[in-house]
Amino acid sequence: MDHATHTHAKAPQGKGADPTRIERLCIERGLKMTGQRRLIARVLSEAEDHPDVEELYRRAIALDSKVSIATVYRTVRLLEEKGILERRDFGGGRSRYDPADRGHHHHLIDVDTGTVIEFEDEEFERLVEGIAARYGFTLVQQRLELFGKKADAAPDARRRPGPGAGPGAKKDGE
Amino acid sequence: MDHATHTHAKAPQGKGADPTRIERLCIERGLKMTGQRRLIARVLSEAEDHPDVEELYRRAIALDSKVSIATVYRTVRLLEEKGILERRDFGGGRSRYDPADRGHHHHLIDVDTGTVIEFEDEEFERLVEGIAARYGFTLVQQRLELFGKKADAAPDARRRPGPGAGPGAKKDGE
DNA sequence: CTACGTGCAAAGGATTTGCCAGGCT
């Protein structure tokens, strides 16, 4: 778990107080850092879940209402191209974003509650490397998503997707 | 390329010829089998790949031009809900479909060519069961996608050393 | 100062749905 960045520089200088992990990465990649990008970078750095664009937008305007959803889309796309963010799809029509610097992990989604559990597994890593090698491939990326339900609690919650996208975890319980 | 049906060349695909796997499943699930559903079932049964709705539609009208894309969407969604089809997302904005009765398999996508290789792996199955159990879950569904490139045949001459690090080669779906 | 970022709204692509006609059991 990464705790808050305890950089001593806390001078209340408007906004550019302590550069977040994401912001630092942006600068490294030579991105022009504007107020809204800094804001979005901060939201992303503080996110511990996998927010979609709408959610990012909501969190951003909560801090500073001078961002448009279009900018969030643009920024998120830019960061993805720069390898700073990873776009995920848990099957809900909307893309979810995951800071790439958080390390490799996979997801276990509770189909009843929509909760997303992150996990890592060395054995799995070795296994897939082996599978790829078996076909003469070198892995560039991998995606593992497990959808399950709590072994004990099995209240059949019939959730109708309704007008929208298919079934999927819409909330990232947090 | 698809070849002409050499079985009953006389009967213009009336119905009741040879019920396809998918059609049989539909009947088992108590679905009303209409002409277009039978048609779509046939297309799906014959598909060896992972077509998207548009592709299914194309193949369907090639056999019988009396289907609308809306029906394909509806049918495909219905079959997914009945567990006859599995919806996949290889990242291209469109959903791809996979008959669930083909057995459990995963995908290895060649990021250079877009080729999709299917594979199964018992060890993997055991491993994920274990991971789920570790968190007290029973697996309902799982998704494993490997993206890689050929280890040998990859004389990629387009080395693009960008600012900072990261390949950034974003060759998304087809 | 110049190139690039941003806002707004309209465009766009994929998928869904209302309504009425028609087919399957």
Place this chain on the structure above:
DNA sequence: AGCCTGGCAAATCCTTTGCACGTAG
């Protein structure tokens, strides 16, 4: 004959984009 399906097009949902202006470097 009834209920459900299928067509068509309008409606949604998510995401992208054109244009005019503000700002980082």
